[in-house]
Amino acid sequence: MTLSDTFIHPEWPAPANVKALQTTRQGGVSAAPYDTLNLGLHVGDDPVRVNRNRQLLSPFMPSEPVWLEQVHGTVVANADMAGCRVQADACIARQHGSVCVIMTADCLPVLLCDEDGSVVGAAHAGWRGLCDGVIEATVKEMGIAPQKLLAWLGPTIGPHAFEVGEEVRAAFMAHDTQAAAAFIPLAAEGKYRADIVRLARQRLNALGITRIYGGTFCTYHQQDKFYSYRRDGVTGRMGTFIWLS
Numbered sequence: 001m002t003l004s005d006t007f008i009h010p011e012w013p014a015p016a017n018v019k020a021l022q023t024t025r026q027g028g029v030s031a032a033p034y035d036t037l038n039l040g041l042h043v044g045d046d047p048v049r050v051n052r053n054r055q056l057l058s059p060f061m062p063s064e065p066v067w068l069e070q071v072h073g074t075v076v077a078n079a080d081m082a083g084c085r086v087q088a089d090a091c092i093a094r095q096h097g098s099v100c101v102i103m104t105a106d107c108l109p110v111l112l113c114d115e116d117g118s119v120v121g122a123a124h125a126g127w128r129g130l131c132d133g134v135i136e137a138t139v140k141e142m143g144i145a146p147q148k149l150l151a152w153l154g155p156t157i158g159p160h161a162f163e164v165g166e167e168v169r170a171a172f173m174a175h176d177t178q179a180a181a182a183f184i185p186l187a188a189e190g191k192y193r194a195d196i197v198r199l200a201r202q203r204l205n206a207l208g209i210t211r212i213y214g215g216t217f218c219t220y221h222q223q224d225k226f227y228s229y230r231r232d233g234v235t236g237r238m239g240t241f242i243w244l245s
Contacts, residue, residue: 001026001027002027003027003037003056003057004060005027006023006024006026006027006037007021007022007023007024007060008021008022008023008024008154008155008217009021009022010022010111010152010154010213010214011213011214012150012152012211012213012214013150013211014113014117014150014152015113015115015116015117016117017096017117017244017245018113018117018120018242018243018244018245019242019243019244019245020111020120020152020240020241020242020243021060021240021241022109022154022155022238022239022240022241023037023039023057023238023239023240023241024037024225024226024238025037025038025224025225025226025227025236025238026224026225027056028049028052028053028056029049029052029053029056030045030046030049030050030053030236031046031049033232033234033235033236034049034235034236035236036053037053037056037236037238038050038053038227038235038236038237039053039054039057039103039236039237039238039239040103040105040236040237041067042069043234043235043236043237044234045236057239057241061099061241061243062096062097062099062243062245063097063098063099063243064099065099065100065101065239065241066079066091066098066099066100066101067101067103068086068087068088068089068091068101068102068103068124069086069087069088070087070088070089070102070103070124071087071089072089072107072124072126072128072129073087073088073089073128073129073132073134074089074090074129074132074133074134074136074137075087075088075089075090075137076088076089076090076091076092076121076123076134076137076138076140076141077090077091077092078091078092078093078141079091079092079093079095079098079099079100079243080093080094080095080098089102089123089124089129089134090102090121090122090123090124090134090137090138090141091121091122092119092120092121092122092138092141092142093119093120093121093242093243093244094118094119094244095244096243096244096245097243097244097245098243098244099241099242099243100120100121100122100241100242100243101122101239101240101241102122102123102124102239102240103124103237103238103239103240104124104154104155104156104219104237104238104240105219105226105227105228105229105235105236105237105238106126106156106157106162106219106220106227106228106229106230107124107125107126107127107129107156107157108125108126108130108153108154108156108196108197108200109122109123109124109125109153109154109155109156109240110122110123110125110135110138110151110152110153110154110200111151111152111154111240111242112138112139112142112149112150112151112152112209113149113150113242114142114144114148114149114150115148115149115150116148117244118144118244119142119143119144119244120242120243120244121138121139121141121142121242122138122240122241122242123135123137123138125196125200127164127168127194127196127199130196130199130200130203131168131171131172131175131199135200135203135204135207136203136207139207139209145208146207146208146209147208147209147210149209149211150209150211150212150213151204151209151211151212151213152212152213152214153197153200153201153212153213153214153215154214154217154240155217155218155219155222155225155226155238156196156197156215156217156218156219157196157218157219157220157228157230158197158218158219158220158221159182159184159193159194159195159196159197159198160193160218160221161218161220161221161230161231162193162194162195162196162220162230163186163191163192163193163194164183164191164192164193164194165190165191165192166190166191166192168192168194169183169192169194172199176202176206178202179199179202181198182194182195182196182198182199182202183195197215200215201215219231226238
């Protein structure tokens with residue numbers, strides 16, 4: 001199996017010049033518990049191996065991706081700015097060859113593009129960022145009518161594995177009471193199973209984005225393919241990439 005065989009290519013009707021790929025944990029050089037294609041320099045892995053993993057992706061990219069320092073916020077970076085290395089949880093690009101990337105290991109990566117192929121975006125939607133509006137912030141920075149946008153939802157922790165407390169449910173409910181449908185009560189008081197894909201779809205729909213794809217991969221249960229922070233604690237990070245060719 002070659003490295004390219006391990007990639008997931010989003011199945012969505014994006015314009016031909018919109019390129020995107022999702023890495024898995026397979027095909028790299030990192031040792032356990034980061035085995036093997038860990039792309040995160042902040043998780044305790046040998047930086048030499050992480051940089052080698054990033055280099056292995058170079059033949060598949062038109063340029064060096066804009067690696068963000070992700071902090072579960074709503075700041076959106078612009079990949080078109082030379083040397084852009086910032087603390088942000090989303091990224092957009094309008095210039096051909098500028099590569100946006102989001103790293104995850106349970107949080108939801110959201111890719112966005114317009115139907116004309118003029119702008120792309122990527123958002124790191126952990127529950128905090130999703131609740132605080134990282135998708136809305138990304139769409140705003142893209143500057144395109146939401147009705148002209150398409151979205152793809154990447155691998156994330158599934159609802160059967162994502163247990164949260166009342167404070168998480170309350171935070172989403174404060175924004176939209178329809179969020180209640182994404183929380184299933186558990187036997188333990190104040191505990192719920194949260195469906196982050198459903199919550200993301202609600203936010204996208206509220207913006208007017210109805211062409212939404214993906215959301216079928218579970219990082220927690222597909223251990224051979226994905227990293228999961230909730231499952232393993234110390235682990236690596238996958239990358240979700242998008243650019244214009």
